[in-house]
Amino acid sequence: MGFLKNSYLPTLCLLAINLVSGAVVYAQSDPHGLTQASPDLSAYNVIWNEPGSGSADSMPIGNGDVGLNVWTEKNGDLVFYIGKTDAWSENPLGSNGLMKIGRVRVSMSPPWDANSLPFQQVLRLQDASIAIREGDTTLKIWVDANRPVIHVEEQGAHPIALRASLEPWYGETDHVSAMHLAPHTTSTIAWYHRNEAGAVDAVRNLTTGALMEGSGMKAVSDTQLVSTEPSLHQSLSIHTLTETTEKAEGWLAAMDSLKREDDRTAVADAFLAHSQWWSAFWNRSWIVLGGAQDADTVTRGYILQRFVTAAAGRGAYPIKFNGSLFVVDHASETDNPKTHPSHEVSANYRAWGGQYWFQNTRPMYWPRLAAGDFDEMLPLFRMYQREMEQNAPLIESYYGHPGSYLAETAAFYAPIPDLRTKPSGRHTDYYFTPILELSMMMLDYFEYTGDEQFAKKTLIPMASEGLLFFDQHFPRDAAGKLELNNDNSIETFWQVSDPLPDIAGLHAVLARLLALPNGLGSVEQRAQWERLYAALPDLPTGQIDGKKVLLPYTGKQDAPRKNIENPELYAVFPFRLYGVGRPDLRIAEDTFEARKMRFRGCWSQDPVEAAMLGRSDDARKSVSFNLQNVDPRMKFPGFWDRGHDYDPDEDNGGNGELGLQAMLLQNNGREILLLPAWPKDWDARFKLAAPFRTTVEGEVHHGKLVHLTVTPASRRKDVLVNGDKFK
Known part of the structure; x- marks a missing residue:
């Protein structure tokens, strides 16, 4: 040049x-006002x-x-x-x-x-x-x-x-x-x-x-x-x-x-x-492991991923999953080895380009909650709020009804497509789930921070517009229930009926919005939420090997599989209708056992899904893999293998972070669940954020919690360890 x-x-x-x-x-001031010293990072x-x-x-x-x-x-x-x-x-x-x-x-x-x-x-x-x-x-x-x-x-x-x-x-x-x-x-x-x-x-x-x-x-x-x-x-x-x-x-x-x-x-x-x-x-916040042979390298992977995210997470735009700011030169690279020959690329190149896939962007942001890194979530919310505002008049123009949604795959400025011109959609055309998952994340952000201005100016406007889209865009059946026809079950099953991710998302988001304090949400908005909530269909279920399981969509399960995801497990995460401390855990466990797609690393949700279901062995294997999955072409031990994305793969590290956090700490409403999926051979010292402006610091030895500090102290009564009150 x-x-x-x-x-x-x-x-x-x-x-x-x-x-x-x-x-x-x-x-950016520390939102929790934490004063205790963090562990020595020099190791x-x-x-x-x-x-x-x-x-x-x-x-x-x-x-x-x-x-x-x-x-x-x-x-x-x-x-x-x-x-x-x-x-x-x-x-x-x-x-x-x-x-x-x-x-x-x-x-x-x-x-x-x-x-x-x-x-x-x-x-x-x-x-x-x-x-x-x-x-x-x-x-x-x-x-x-x-x-x-x-x-x-x-x-x-x-x-x-x-x-x-x-x-x-x-x-x-x-x-x-x-x-x-x-x-x-x-x-x-x-x-x-x-x-x-x-x-x-x-x-x-x-x-x-x-x-x-x-x-x-x-x-x-x-x-x-x-x-x-x-x-x-x-x-x-x-x-x-x-x-x-x-x-x-x-x-x-x-x-x-x-x-x-x-x-x-x-x-x-x-x-x-x-x-x-x-x-x-x-x-x-921090997590430092001990005990088992892999404890130090998993700890290092967690710390380095959090560091790399912080190094790129407070800018004008969200982190790019396919390399963040840290892509490098490669002597041999290709977008697709089946269709494109390998060639030398510069450090300006990244496979999958500059647009954002919501599914691939979220893994870096869910872990920010327990880490207390709330400032790093704001670029994500800002970009998608601009897109929601941009898309609303287009939806009115295309379909003659109000509401808005986010394209799963789009550049930061790109408008949503007019689906009337694409009756046979491909890939993410009919993928409407992102606004529901983002609403779930924003609800968590509000619960963790208590920021009412955020709730009034960002959470409620965006979530309400998304729900209005679902309410107005889809018809009702004879019983008055919402019919989600011609709707993707994420990117895996295209244009099916009643896809589980969207139904689960609607159930989860509406229940939480209706539980918000008075003054958040207008009378008209709450009435619309209640009407839509009453019209929601049940989650699709069926039988596999004589066991009741969740299904990715309603009806005969013969839609071609287009991607390697498990949409039926969205009821476990991100929408958390099933899990430790919640009803019908057995159904979710059997669904996890019956899942078709099993792989580690990259954007696989196995780490957090296993943790949410209390499956400590499965969670530990997945987390340990992710946080040691270094790209063989790179020297830095926090640059992850490209997987299905590009290197360094931020999905891989983010999912490892999230899985490790969920093994230690989850919440169910105001309840703080500690060690819900913790292996006995990992010791730990940790300090993590929890909802309602809470921090939890503890020490685990041989699978048992031996020290606990909860701030504020009034939240200690809400702590459950392996299902029991901590004494």
Whole structure:
């Protein structure tokens, strides 16, 4: 790839720039006010004693919106890719829809001598930084948790000269327009990508880029900074910005105004506040296992998945399941090995592209509840609320009735299709379940946080519109019951009758909405909920081997299976009509035993379903697999195998997180169920969030709870351990 030099652009007179990115919120107080110290994380730091050879040998760090892949090459050069949650290319749907915004190389002179000087690279989880020691020189890399700035700090026993270079990071095969270089100033270089001709309307004029400057450094070209003289201590700062502007000059002007605010904070002060943010983050919750042979690696997998999610989870858009911000270069890759030959791909590529599949996006977000990471859920809710509002007038236009729903598969801006033009739908065309599952998640968010403004402005408007769609879109039978005809049972059975996921979702969501405190939901809304609730059909059931089981849809079970899912188990999760402490557990257990699709990793729900049913052995096997399922092509032990998605696969890690949490703690209304699916050979120390602004801290030894602290103490009476009150 070449760079486009913008000689017509005004010279930049900048030192440092903040990031602007839609609804990004950097500062976030701890919602529980937790004060107890978290466990020592140093045992789970990732330590490498040899440099790597490319981005597949990288470590991730990030601040929730800006994420880096960081590695050190054989010659001692530090290299990193920069990713950003809103760095959309001209075609967000494409395999290069969410691209990197830079590749930076930092070289030292004199260079590291691999033959005589020691090397170590450490991901320090406690403060989310990477420390690289080459001989007696140390580099520290971190992305400010409270500001949109990447910092590289050098400290040495002898004077060192640095060279920081912007390198090409995509080419013609990436199918995006060239990067623009702004003319360098005395001490800064800047670059950006701009969506212009050929871009879809939603991202036209979107401009994303960065500015790099350093203390004691000067620009020698539009792509390089060098030390003015060798020094014992130097620092480099890179600042990124995404903004939609009519012209490129508008983006440059925005950078100029933003840097003034950023300049007010010294690097040392910024790192102190950054470290405090991460300390509070780790103090929200934890799970540390002991006892069995796999305990340490499962613990590490859980901690690293939570870290990777936090590194990309507070941006303008939700986390991409197919690689998050941390996709890497691969020498051989293909979208589909049956139809596409393998080819080399860059770190801008991801199989399954830039659009969102709700089924694949949810696994990273359900675990945020018990982890207490509520701030990371807001980008998901914001994006889907915009889509619900966008889709409502389309539904009125297409079908002549009110209501709204979410397309299971869509870009963040894409409208729902007019199904009148697609009477024989394919894949996710007639898949209406996401608004029901999202409503369930939002109801949980409200129960955990008690945020009434969220309930009034987000939960109730979205859930009500979704329920109104089901109420108005589907007919009633002769008995007045809702008939869900021509409706997918998720992506597995297309256009069937009374699919279990939707019926279970309607039962679960309506019951919980009707139980909300007075004042949440208007009189008219509650009346509509009650009418719809009374019209719901029963869940489809049948017999398999003489046992009553749940079925994926009503009627003869002869619809072709189109995917490898178990829709009948949506009654267990996410809709939780069956499970430990709930009626008819045997029916759900027999359904689980009879399930057709059995596989581990990726988006399989086996970990949480087994845990919800109290099946400790099954849950433990699935969770242990997921949280050790490292991609063999990658060095970092929290980059998961691609499975059916792409690497690093965030579905795999999210489902492992959720399963482990559910083995320790579940809730049934106000009841807190501890150890509902806990194996006796795993010891544990844990601190998790529970509904009604509750935290539960405990210790498990040989399968028994030996310590318990519940905050507030009044909630201790609601705790059940293996079905009994804790004494």
